[in-house]
Amino acid sequence: MRKYRLKNVLSMSLIVILILVTTTACMGKGGNGDGGTIKSSNEPGTVKDSGTEVIKEANLTFLSAWNGGGAGFPQDQKDNPVAKQIREKTGVTLKLESITTSEVEKLNTIFASGTVPDIVNAPFWSTTGGEGQVIKKAAMEGQLLDLTPYLDKYPNIKRLVTTGIAKDFNEFDLNSPEFEGKTYLIPTETPDGTPESIHNWNYGLFARGDILEALGVKAEDIDTQEELYDLLIKIRDGGFKDIGGKPVIPAGTMWNGWDYGQFLAGWTDYNISDYREVNGKLIHWTQTEDHKARLLYMRKLLNEGLFDLEAFSNTSTTANEKLTTGKLAIFGAQPMLGDLQKTLYKTNPEMQYKLLGPFKNKSGEIRTQVEKPGRSGFPVLFLSASIKDPDAALRYIDYVNSEEGRLLAYFGIEGTHYTMANGIPQWVPDVKKQFDENPDLKRDAGLSYLPGRFIGAFSDSVTWPTPEDEKTEWQKLEESFSERLPIKIIDKISASYLARDWQKYQEFRDKTSSLNFDEEFKRALFAASDDEALKMLDNLQEKFRAAGVEEMAEYVAQKASERDDVGF
């Protein structure tokens, strides 16, 4: 009998365990995790007996929906000096999360599964494609919190949604007419409204200094496609090695081919719309003849062993490995100083990359960053429609965008990390030395995750210009690139927006929604022959023509001719 009872108990226990294990997976709380939990029972604004205002505590989840966006996260997310200070001021603790995959995939996943974290920062380049299109759909379908009723309460956030944004982008994308007057998105990394605060991203081609020296080539002299090709041939045949003694790859990029377009800058037009004026006729960018030349040039580089064959399938890890071992003789992207200063530039300073050119396009214009007075496309913050405590999230964002919050985000704790002199923060010399030598220390102090993802309508370099004698070697190098890569401001409305009034615009969008020009172009790069590649390109362009792209361009040209504030 006893044996039987024991058997019963053991069996039942085992079954209960098995059932618990099986069902645990279905009991997840979703993406919100413990987001929005409110620890204190005090309501915001309630007053203690002593007369001081009690701040309600809240734990919120934050997603940086950027591939590799976690690089700036401190190791101790909760108790780093900056996070502690923000908690004291706002009562909010953030649980930070990021991704190492595609941004669009992540956004679609969180919206489709209803697991939107409390606060999300994601790319928002346009509402007609990519991440912006996904965010717009989610906003219109009730996944994002309407911030309109809150804006008057949070003046710094209100400033962010109205400052440093291009007029047309603001009207048609950020506050799309389909939002019906509601505000869902908070721009970040935007300028403060002055031309000086527009950030120079320093896109270009960078070549290893020691290789250029060995070949007797001046970086500034390489500014055409032909000169680049000749240089790559010399590098390929020059027997140059990386730091491991293996042959270099003459040219390459970072992850997923970013940014191979720098190798084709000779065919780049520096404009603000999807349309080009060719021989007096307006054509959509997909229809330009330049694509043939671009395609054949890239194919030549790939076929002649001048370009990294794996560039388009590079992960961030493999790309970084190539970059930091000097494997790439020339790479196209931004200067990548954050990665290089800690690695290659420490071990092999002679290899320091130099900016080529800048390149000239076929009209003789040099590589230019085109901007409007205000930014078109930027990272945005949005809140989940199911956030439990939206005020906590907005309090956090508003605080870090206040003068005090920005000082905290960029310089840390006064007295510990910096001191004020004539209203300008000055790093404590020892701290600065440590941070310059090891940027990870700066990150772990909490000084790297806020500026890019939470702060907008602001430029630290304009507000707190670093004295020349305090600039690091890398700051000076970055600035030297900026001096050579001009910014052009075009104060016009992009012609692209005119197409939205075209009667068949939605039909065109539906027909081209599954066409990805860049992906198809990359496929053509690896076609068996030039003829086949050109045929693939022609087929692709034909698909856009069949969808009505020419008629759309005619409509845009006609509408643009009726007004004088439209730019191409």
Add this chain to the structure above:
Amino acid sequence: MVPKGAVIPRLMQVKKNKRLSKVWYFRHIYLFLLPALIWFLVFAYYPMYGIIIAFKDYKYNLGIMGSPWAGFRFFEQFLNDSSFYDVLRNTFSISALKLFFGFPAPLILALILNAVMHEKIKRVFQTISYLPHFVSWVVVVTLLQKILSPNVGLINDIRYQMGLDPIFFMGKPELFYPLVIISDIWKGIGWGSIIYLAALANIDPHLYEAAEIDGAGRWSKLFKITLPSITPTIGILLIFSLSGILNAGFDQIWLMQSPATLNVSEILDTYVLKTGLQQGQLAYSTAIGLFKSLISLILIVVVNNISRRVSDVSLW
């Protein structure tokens, strides 16, 4: 007097009671089925209602049931999609090649292992052949990339030392299928052989003894005893494989494909991911997924019926 007709129900009742009492007697054993049943209900049957999305113009705020109906619009869209034939051709090609080369491989390994008389050697080989099954595709493909890379790969390093030009193995469309098949066999051959080894162990040894007395050789025993004895197992596994012919192997293909090989590597599963999660066309991607499931269902029914008619092997 008991009416004539009442005998049968009573007998049935007795039988039923007997069955129930048998179930009750073995209740602890039956209870062990519960977690598996719950698992199936929660993870296999409950999510099935999501299939409805394929017929809906899905909106986040309206949910699956509240979204407006779209009929067969997304199925039509897929049939008219310019990628339709390429995707279908690639899926069938990869699956058929995997079936042709990959299906017999574990059987051959099992037969070889079965023929090894030395127990220790047999165990060592078995363990070595099982191990790749536990390595994820991420690791396998990364290893492949490292070995075959044109820049830092082992093979191309050797070619470089020999003064030969590097080859971009992973980027050559003509090499894509061989690499897929070889890596798939390498990873799955050991694990796949387990079922065959179990079936081989069940063959009555007296059959072999009798055959030896009759003067049968190694090949005769293989073709006259071994293979016929495990035919039901081979048949069942073949039916399963054929029904899953549209599962060309998402993880593996997704990780191995690149713009250079996209023409031959885009399969239904990768296309579903691209349309669903990359382009946000959730209803459309569900329709593609459902299309795939329906074809698989038809295949399993047809193959099972054929198998039942031509042999005794069938799933139901």
